[in-house]
Amino acid sequence: xxxxxxxxxxxxxxxxxxxxxxxxxxxxxxxxxxxxxxxxxxxxxxxxxxxxxxxxxxxxxxxxxxxxxxxxxxxxxxxxxxxxxxxxxxxxxxxxxxxxxxxxxxxxxxxxxxxxxxxxxxxxxxxxxxxxxxxxxxxxxxxxxxxxxxxxxxxxxxxxxxxxxxxxxxxxxxxxxxxxxxxxxxxxxxxxxxxxxxxxxxxxxxxxxxxxxxxxxxxxxxxxxxxxxxxxxxxxxxxxxxxxxxxxxxxx
Amino acid sequence: xxxxxxxxxxxxxxxxxxxxxxxxxxxxxxxxxxxxxxxxxxxxxxxxxxxxxxxxxxxxxxxxxxxxxxxxxxxxxxxxxxxxxxxxxxxxxxxx
Numbered sequence: 263x264x265x266x267x268x269x270x271x272x273x274x275x276x277x278x279x280x281x282x283x284x285x286x287x288x289x290x291x292x293x294x295x296x297x298x299x300x301x302x303x304x305x306x307x308x309x310x311x312x313x314x315x316x317x318x319x320x321x322x323x324x325x326x327x328x329x330x331x332x333x334x335x336x337x338x339x340x341x342x343x344x345x346x347x348x349x350x351x352x353x354x355x356x357x358x359x360x361x362x363x364x365x366x367x368x369x370x371x372x373x374x375x376x377x378x379x380x381x382x383x384x385x386x387x388x389x390x391x392x393x394x395x396x397x398x399x400x401x402x403x404x405x406x407x408x409x410x411x412x413x414x415x416x417x418x419x420x421x422x423x424x425x426x427x428x429x430x431x432x433x434x435x436x437x438x439x440x441x442x443x444x445x446x447x448x449x450x451x452x453x454x455x456x457x458x459x460x461x462x463x464x465x466x467x468x469x470x471x472x473x474x475x476x477x478x479x480x481x482x483x484x485x486x487x488x489x490x491x492x493x494x495x496x497x498x499x500x501x502x503x504x505x506x507x508x509x510x511x512x513x514x
Numbered sequence: 515x516x517x518x519x520x521x522x523x524x525x526x527x528x529x530x531x532x533x534x535x536x537x538x539x540x541x542x543x544x545x546x547x548x549x550x551x552x553x554x555x556x557x558x559x560x561x562x563x564x565x566x567x568x569x570x571x572x573x574x575x576x577x578x579x580x581x582x583x584x585x586x587x588x589x590x591x592x593x594x595x596x597x598x599x600x601x602x603x604x605x606x607x608x609x610x
Contacts, residue, residue, distance in 0.1 A: 296521070298542050298553040305556050402552055409545060 268444030277317030278345035284310030309395040316388045336506035347486040348431040350494045360406040361424035367400035369435045376452035411472025433482020524550040529566040
């Protein structure tokens with residue numbers, strides 16, 4: 263795959279992961295179990311939306327067709343989104359949200375750490391800025407997995423269910439395709455497979471401390487990176503894109 | 515809802531710059547000290563307010579009793595000589 267095309271796709275993946283997860287977290291705003299959590303989740307959501315802007319603006323620049331982050335976020339259809347399936351999964355209860363966050367944060371952290379060494383200085387710079395934010399996200403979601411896993415009988419049961427249910431979406435994080443191959447070839451980013459052992463180590467250690475058992479690596483649900491999404495993404499986009507679709511070019 | 519307990523209250527102190535002391539900024543709820551610091555970070559330092567956070571369980575703070583206000587504080591009212599305004603400062607020291 264040609265370098266520029268692969269880079270555009272790759273940047274969409276980075277941006278869309280942040281955008282969709284940021285949107286999911288923003289759904290908690292005003293509904294969190296405690297005021298402190300409401301603010302914390304909104305902060306994480308805003309961090310992710312900020313990262314989205316950087317990645318998607320760069321994607322637009324690389325594409326060279328005059329699209330910026332707003333156009334890419336608001337005017338693409340589900341089939342053109344490149345986020346992993348994990349981030350579009352519904353919030354569920356607080357355990358599901360935190361398990362999803364922990365799986366993602368651990369991977370996001372490892373990925374960004376590698377991207378700070380990208381041969382493309384624009385990628386390295388965005389990664390460095392995002393890494394600081396994500397280091398905190400990881401700390402926070404990890405603490406919640408520990409507390410809910412090693413908490414009451416009910417919180418343990420719920421966290422174990424969440425860890426089990428979301429597991430099937432984690433395989434995709436480490437799956438490489440032609441886009442990844444081109445990115446690795448050009449030294450722009452790491453081989454996704456190379457992050458797997460580190461991620462497993464981190465997740466396993468936390469699960470053990472939280473008295474949770476991690477499912478066996480097995481069949482993985484994939485497709486998000488190539489634009490094949492679950493039905494959830496359509497609903498997210500309906501919410502996210504409504505205003506721009508109904509009132510094109512509206513500003514405020 | 516059987517044994518659902520409220521999180522304890524924590525008092526939050528933030529140091530805004532190196533060299534300054536921590537100041538009380540407010541309070542919040544959290545299950546333990548670690549989470550209290552994280553919550554304080556998210557609730558009270560969103561706009562660059564701090565370089566350091568202390569949290570203290572509100573129940574661990576001993577406070578003076580409002581009913582003792584008189585005996586505790588009134589006697590200081592009549593002791594103006596405790597203020598440094600009566601001391602002559604030598605010219606060469608300049609503004610202190």
